[in-house]
Amino acid sequence: MKKIVLILAITYSLFASGIDWPHDYKQALVEAKKSNKLVYVLLTSDNCRWCRRFENTTLQEKAIQERLAQEFIVVHISRDRDFVPKNFETTPVPRHYFVNSDGEIVYESLGHRGVECFEAFMDGAQDEIKVNK
Numbered sequence: 002m003k004k005i006v007l008i009l010a011i012t013y014s015l016f017a018s019g020i021d022w023p024h025d026y027k028q029a030l031v032e033a034k035k036s037n038k039l040v041y042v043l044l045t046s047d048n049c050r051w052c053r054r055f056e057n058t059t060l061q062e063k064a065i066q067e068r069l070a071q072e073f074i075v076v077h078i079s080r081d082r083d084f085v086p087k088n089f090e091t092t093p094v095p096r097h098y099f100v101n102s103d104g105e106i107v108y109e110s111l112g113h114r115g116v117e118c119f120e121a122f123m124d125g126a127q128d129e130i131k132v133n134k
Contacts (some may be wrong), residue, residue: 002032005018015076015134019066020060020066020069020075021075022043022075022076022077023075023076023077024076024077024078024079024082024083024117024121025076026040026076026078027084028040028087029042029074029075029076030100030102030103030104032074033074033100033101033102034061034102036074037102038072038073038074039072039073039074039099039101039107039126039127039130040074040076040098040099040100040101040102041069041073041074041075041076041097041098041099041123041126042076042077042078042089042092042096042097042098042099042100043055043076043077043087043095043096043097044076044078044079044080044085044094044095044096044097044098045077045078045079045080045083045094045095045096045098046079046080046094047079047081049094049095050062050095051095051112051113052094052095054113055095055113055114057115058115058116059113059114059115059116059119062116064116064120065086065116065119065120068120068123069123072123073099073123080092080094083124085118086104088104089106091113093111094111095112095113096109096110096111097109097110097111097114097122099123099126101130107126107129107130108122108126108129109124109127116126
């Protein structure tokens with residue numbers, strides 16, 4: 002019963018963010034190829050308090066939601082329930098990955114990020130792509 006409540010709480014917090022958070026990494030790569038965008042992968046675990054804090058603070062900001070929706074393909078991976086690509090570290094969490102449509106990690110970070118720090122992180126990922134083109 003405790004697990005069911007936890008899963009429902011996680012699902013609610015993600016859906017409350019105003020972003021569609023699919024869990025299919027492979028499909029996200031397909032969409033990235035079609036749209037020529039980076040994939041932002043949020044890797045969490047079901048009972049990580051820092052993951053919930055990030056979801057309930059930074060990801061609730063409208064500017065963050067809009068930017069993620071417009072500039073990236075997003076996917077949420079729970080290391081406890083979803084397929085995790087072999088090249089992703091799974092501990093500790095939350096982990097943030099920006100990958101290209103071939104699944105290559107172009108930028109990554111670890112931990113809770115406040116709004117300003119997360120915006121700078123998104124800028125860094127996009128700058129990294131520009132430099133390597």
